[in-house]
Amino acid sequence: MAVAQPDVTVVIGAYEAMPYLVECLASVEAQTMAPGLIEVIAIDDGSRDGTGECLEEFAARAPMAVTVIRQENSGGPSGPRNVGLAKATGRYVFFLDADDRLGAEALERMVAMADRNGTDVVLGRVEGINRNPPKSMWAKTLERTDVFSSNIKFTLSAQKLFRREFLQRHDIRFDESLWTGEDALFTMEAYLRADGVSVVADYTCYYLVGRSDGKHVTKSGSYTLRFDSARALMGLLERLLPAGPKRDVLMVRPFLVTVLPQFGPVFLRNDEEIRRTKMELARPLMDAYWNEGVAQRLKVHERLRLELVARQRPDLLVDVLEFIKAKSEPTPVLKKRNTQLYLAYPHYGSRDAGLPDRIYLAEPREASAYPGWRKDTAETFLRGFARKVRRRLRRFRRPPTRPGGTAAA
Template structure:
């Protein structure tokens, strides 16, 4: 890189015990089609003992782009190395690359071009999984400019995105080092909310999410209490940055559905009584503060029902629902009001003893459409009849005038 010129993108790699996956990760950086003069790499070895640091040093000595290798004591999580790298970055954009994953060859060139062409502050490149299941709902089509409310990007909050560095510096954004999991969700959602536009590059695989054979992924390890910490932090951020109403409810779906609800799924059946009680205790303040009708109606019936029972602190009823689901039973679909409403009769539907409101079991249109006999447009019957009446009146008047 010419002295005094600013690189287009800084790739930040935090690495801990990353061998042998790091070899292919670094090879994917070296294979980038972007001019090496437009690229810099900052790699932070977070106290590894498996040769990770030596591998990074060898890479730095061999490749044409500038590479800074930092070795430090283990920080205990991914936030520390990322923050160190971010503090050293000089690029117009930064990209956070996990040491066991890899980039598509044209990833950086395409993402920088997308951001420059559209003036956007964040770019999401299509992700594919290798022995892992990546998020999928946001890759339907390329979106030159969108936001977190009008797309599905809220369901991919990992840090592996292209971020305009001036956005991060202007708002003093760093990863929360007090969180062991979910720190990237907090960082990325804040960036979405502060960004002047987000781009989605869906027609090229930019990132390969690699499943380690040893299963050592941060998101799969650690105590369940860490998940509640993550949900609490994300909900607090949404409450702080988005006024109450539909937009806040749209975003709150994410922590409820992705972070909180899994704690009250099949694993809850295997939990001890003590753990069950503790999970409900941890969930209660979150439900009290953030569980609204607007969030509930955006969920499927079984999701809404389970979270309603968590909010009501009714574990005995929740266990019945979970056993029903474990047995792979299908709830009876009950059509009412001439087929305009569908209730899915999961356990305790219209049980006086349980006292669960009917609307908890009411299927929203996306779920109801799968039920034979559902009349999706019937809710507008009155309006349609009125329009037909007006049309008949106008036709009759025109006929009389012509006669």
Template sequence: MTVAQPDVSVIIGAYEAMPYLIECLASVEAQTLDPERIEVIAVDDGSTDGTGEYLEEFAERAPMHVLVIRQENSGGPSGPRNVGLGKATGRYVFFLDADDRLGPEALERMVDMADRAGTDVVLGKVEGVNRSAPKSMWGKTVERADVYSSNIKFTLSAQKLFRRALLERHGMRFDESLFTGEDALFTMEAYLRADGVSVVADHTCYYLVGRDDGKHVTKSGSYTLRFDSARALMNLIAELVPAGGRRDQLMVRPFLVTLLPQFGPKYLTDSEEIRRHKFELAKPLMDAYWTEGVAQRLKVHERLRLHLVAEQRPDLLLDVVKFVKAKKQAAALLERKGRRVYLAYPHFRDRAAGIPDSVYLAEPREARVFPGYREGGVDTFVRRAVRKARRVLTSREVRPAA
């Protein structure tokens, strides 16, 4: 008898996951999608806390097909996910962390969305439990979006529905050499290669659970691993997207989320040796990918810090980081009759520092909060002059001959 292909393969990589695994598996069992349309592939990555045994017990009683693989510890989440992906037979795959849990109806809603819209990736709304979760991309349900027209670049975790044919066509797997940010690399590649991405924003599909023991993988890892992650993501974006506005738009994500925190409050407690090393690690990335297009998309304090990193000015950076950590509001200087707002962070118009005024210039979205700001600037006057000239020319063209 021919066994029907499952709709979705739920891949669970599990390491020392008890007792969180109990609720995780219960959330899979409670899904409204027909159990015959689901397969679970659970990879126990060398646990010693009963995780493997509990997975085997679940496999015996679960209504859907469950494959349990037990292996020696691989040292990270990529290995188990890749093993599971190699065994998957579903039309779609969903990566579920053993600490987390699915929302009710999650798989049914995401599979229905992918089938209806014909998209290759589906994001289901995520909520945090004892931890924060991304928020900016859940404004509304969208059947067909992409990485440029939405905020999905700010959720690059692997907990999404992927069309397996897309992954197989491009030989996509998680990079096992990375110990943080491996899911960002995988998900960004999927976004860029996908024939459309859908967003299910009107129903919570995933609960991101913060562990009481603090052992969640994203909390571990040294600063050098963060630079490895930023480098890999920047290189991927550069490989798949030509230089220009679209690339700059995507580069905001690794600069803002991965690189900038290395020059945040933690920098103040770093030793001189680590500070020097961070600048050394950042230099090739700044040289290759820091552009005016990226800079213009950031807030002033973000742009200023990264500018100083790009210019290799650790002496000036320290004052800026202290100012930012103190949560002080930089004084606003309005010029050009309110059409320009400069934020006077440390070293503003300091001749010795030599930082261009443009670094301190607030973009409209940041400038709007300051009383007296008049949006538009020079470009508005140019556009008005052009419109006036066109009206004059038009009136001359239609004026009847004497």
């Protein structure tokens, strides 16, 4: 008798995961989805703290099918996830970190969402326990969306539901050469290739747990690994998208989330050698991918810092960072009938610095926080300007007239 295909394979890559693994596995066992519809593939990546034994005990008593694979340490999360993905048989696959946990209805709700809409990726609402999860994409449940029409680009972790046949068809796997950011590469490629993405925002599907032992790679990774991650993600976007607005809107993510933090308050604490190395690592990324289309989508202080990195001006960058560290507020400067707002961070208007004013120009969303700038004022000015342009164009289009005022044939 043929065994029915499970609805979802839960892949758990585990390394030194005790005691967090106990609650992780309990959350799998507590799923409201029928146990026969769940398959678990757990990979012990060379642990020495009892992780492997805990997984085997779970496999012996769990009501769903559980396969435990024990292997030598691979050095990162990509290897175990790829092993689990290769062994998976479910229609969908979900990557669960061994120190996190699922909401009881998580798998049932996400599979139902994917089946209802035919989407290839489903995001379930995430809450943090001693960690700060991404928040901007959980405003409302979305039956069907994409990476350009929503904020899902700001959650590129692997803890999502993926249609397995879709991953196989496009040969999407985790990059085992990356020590951090490997899930961002995997998930962004899935977003871009997916026939639709769904968002479950009205139920907490995933609990992101902060470890007290500090073993999260995202916390402990060297700054050089961050640049490796940014380089890989930017290269993926370059390969999959032509230059233009769509690429620019996604390029914001690696610049804002991965590159910019290296040139924040930590830069002031870095010694001169590390500062110089960071500038050198950033240079090829700025040369290849930093442009006005990306810059205009950032806040002034973000744009200014990255522009100074692009110009290789650490001296000016330090001035800006000291200004921000002191919690100083930039002076707002209104121009053009109050329709343009400039924020006078350090070196605004300085001839010696040679920075164009456009770097300091606040975009409408940022400008709206300042009482001297009003959206309706800016729109009125823009409408008036557009009317002047149309009138001038109509004059150019009028047919020439003969003497006496009649139009020429």
